[in-house]
Amino acid sequence: MRERMRTMRLYIADSTDNLRTIALKYEIGIKELICLNPHIIDPLSNIAGQQVKLPPLKGLSDKNVDLPPCTLQLINPEAREQWIPLSSLDEMQHKEYDVLIVGTGAGGGAVLRRLIQQLANSGKRIGVLERGGLLIPTHAQNIETMTSRRVFDYYSSQANYIDNYLSGQIYALGGRTLFWSSTCPRMTDSELLQWPIPLSELTRYYDLAEKALSVTPNFTKGAPLTQLLLDRLQRNGYPDATDEPLAVNLEPPNAFGVMNSNPVFSSVHFLAEALNYPYDLAIHARVVKVLTDQNRCVGVEVISHNKQTFTLKAKNVVLSASTFGSAQILLNSDIEGRAIGHYMTNHSRVLGLGQINRNEFPEVLGPLRILVPGQIDRPYQIQIIGPDNYPWVQYAEQPLREKWSFFLATLGKVETRYDNYVSLDPVKRDKDGVPELNIHFSYSAKDEEVIRLMGEGVKQAAAAMNAALVSDEGPALCQLTIGSDIHEMGTCRMGEDPSTSATNHFGQIHGITGLYVADNSVIPTSGTANPTLTTVALAFRTADEIAKQLK
Template sequence: MLLDLRELAGTSSFETGLCIVGAGAAGVTLARQMLARGHEVMLVESGGVDFEADVQALAAGSTSGQPYYDLGDVNLRMVGGTTPIWGGRCAELESIDFAQRSWVPHSGWPITRDEMEPYYVRAAGELSIARPDAGRDALMRTLPILRRLETDGLRVGCWSFDDRRNRYTLPNIRDVADHPKARLLVHATATGLALSDDGRRILSVTVRDVGGREAVIRAGRIVLALGGLETPRLMLASNEVAPAGIGNGRDLVGRFFMEHPHARGGRLETTASWPLLAAFGRSHRVGGTRHAALLGLQEEEQTRSQTLNSAFTLGARQGEREAQFWAMKSYNAMKHRLNPSALNRRLWRGVKDTALWVHERVDPLRPWALVRSGARQLAMIMRAEQAPNPDSRLTLTADRDALGMPRAELDWRLTELDKHTVRVMVARMDSALKRLGLGAAVPSPWLEDPATLWYSDPLISAHPLGGYHHMGTVRMADDPARGVVDRNGKVHGVENLYVAGSAVFPTSGWANPTFTILALALRMGDHLDQLAPAAAR
């Protein structure tokens, strides 16, 4: 049943077995699984069924430290969350991402890659895509340059793409919204979690709308699926019983914010620009799934050189500090100045689909010709793992939004290990090219500048600062001294509060987080069902 808080009279009260706060990829996936197993679910969403500026304004905040995007733009508040503008990149975290690495402080998950394997299988089934390893194997067979590049510590990785549009918006989740045991409440922003006097249980969730409506939800279990910024914001703001915020007895909520920072690692001077662009400058369809190749460091090389598990691709780009090409400037203006309503998303998708059509049918001829003529460089485009850093954090300010919630400030901080990793990757690419007789890799000047910890090049990507991936602020660990939630996503010390999504990631790897978000949501569903099988209630 679809309910709108704006249409309810007075202060409403709801009772439910499971309340999921946030109707994005994690929330919808978990709700769908729990409904299929017979559970009663209430799914709560801050926004409506499409973009609304007054609701989106609730997300605004401030930033410090490393320059970052406007916080009011990085997460969408609507059914489907930010997935309506998701690029569909799917990748899996690797064994080394879950391991405790002696050279990466604060690394290590309480679960292993083997434990995640069945959930990655199920996540691929949810999206009806082939897994990245299958795409990698196919690309290795058909693109000889990839096989040759697996030398000098380099290895080939792969993304798979989910090309279905608006997968989690209302028309595509009617099975959830119309389920007899489901209630989807929209225009309902969670503004407070009521904690019992002993601090061991959430008694209720208060939700409000900008129009003045309010409701109280009481649930057996509550799952916060609000993303890596809004989840810690709500937990820190819920401080009536726990003065430091719920789950924050060790001052960990909001810390360890991670992104996938982007940068220009260097440029290639090579005689092999055609095969390199053919391999990395476009995506490739294998069966029914689109895939794209990337390069990273082998696990043995990461251990030897003490680097992070970062990755890079290759593409034709303007040189550093040149005036931006008019077409890219126009695209960025359209994307950032138009609000992401359904109509404007269709316009944006139309431009992207046209570009994809050109890439698949014309490339690598177009970028190769630009590189050959000197109008473009063959650039190393870094998509980096960020080292976990407790000083990279989200805190609350004295400023308040329209609902009285404290606004957030994000202090994004990188470390020397992030920069060291890029240096090593450029050096290994240089060694590989020289060994193969294909040229050299020339590092970007910022890598040798001791005054620059990280340089976000506006010409390297449509998203020059990072991937809009917010991870780590409610991190997972078996030890409450090291994390906010346990291996199942339950907040330490609070028996009925869980967190879903990338906020729980202890480390990020290079992999885009959505596929792992889905896998973890499926895993949480299994755990919650085992605690209280619907048939037994």
């Protein structure tokens, strides 16, 4: 009886129903229906609105069904709080890796993704070590509660500064790609022709990098503010001005269930793609030394968050720990090389605040992202971003204003000089016992001239757009502090001559087999372009060389 009640059905009678019509409708014997509903005295009386019990459906047996129990484990008692699979240093110290990647920013993520593509199903063992922990699983701009101001403030709260140099380091999975501007121009051909890689080969790897990062000029496609100001620039002396190329995936989810939930790129995207094949990833794992034997790399020394020291074995090590981090590791490892840590460059910066009249533009403004690239006779790039703090929005509503402001931000080429360098402090040690890094950097007379030219260039660009330069809690035109570009490069620059370069054209440290660098530090000259796209392109090329050696 208990089993029958468990599978019993209920029916609410229609306006013309009685037990006989219900029996005919559901092909139920009238006697069975009367037995189930003793409260209904007359089987022919109208029972509109009343509940009527129906027997179980045919085929659903009242007897126990002899089926095996499901083995699906709904709860994992050993689950850890993590959004990406992690390994422990204790586990990793008992393995020998074909490749160990140090750092998970743009360079490290790119090396991992490309190696996984090239070595899939080869049985090669790849490990990844990240100094920091898990901060956020995507670019901050993809988080719905963020605004441009909130992203900047959150970045500032997480940044670590070295020797009072104004370029915050992010020690977390994904590194600074969690907060970067996503601007992705290529270096100019005139710049690349000075490098130790054929231009045709660099072009091919740029193509691969742009595809991997979903670089597009269409973020501002159809945005009236961008298109009207762009037209003014092109008609008034800046024919090469263009929609800013951004690493933003604008493709919608397709019909096969592929989700595009994180449009703005971070290297977490590379880490996720690589999960199609096995690799080991440890966080809170700071590499402090590279280990070598007879001029060959054999592994690394790692310190965990609880100050335990581990030795990890590897045939190849790729340092992608940042321009400062990779140089610090090499110097602390006593790796010989006159150029290691030297030839540091960055971008000088001048910032202007432009203003336009709202009544000159349509009702809908849209975002403002314009790029004026550097040229041989223009040793700087101009990014035009706005309006105000609304270069992108999720839910924030733009207020009604008579005037709108926007930024004209320049990046100036900085001379490559041996005397700009980083070094280990002879006395000071950080919390892990590693010598602190000292930064020695200044602008040359040539750099100062570029800064002057940038100031004039901002004025000319503003005039070309019929925009005024205005003051708002500061000067209308100003030079930003050294390091504010967050584009430091060159401390492990590539080249053919070991006396003026730390790595060869594949990013391998001169004289040390199996030791590579793949981050901003290998970029040999600053150029005028944001460096991330170039770093990814060079990292892909380095990964291809490593894969070739392993096959």
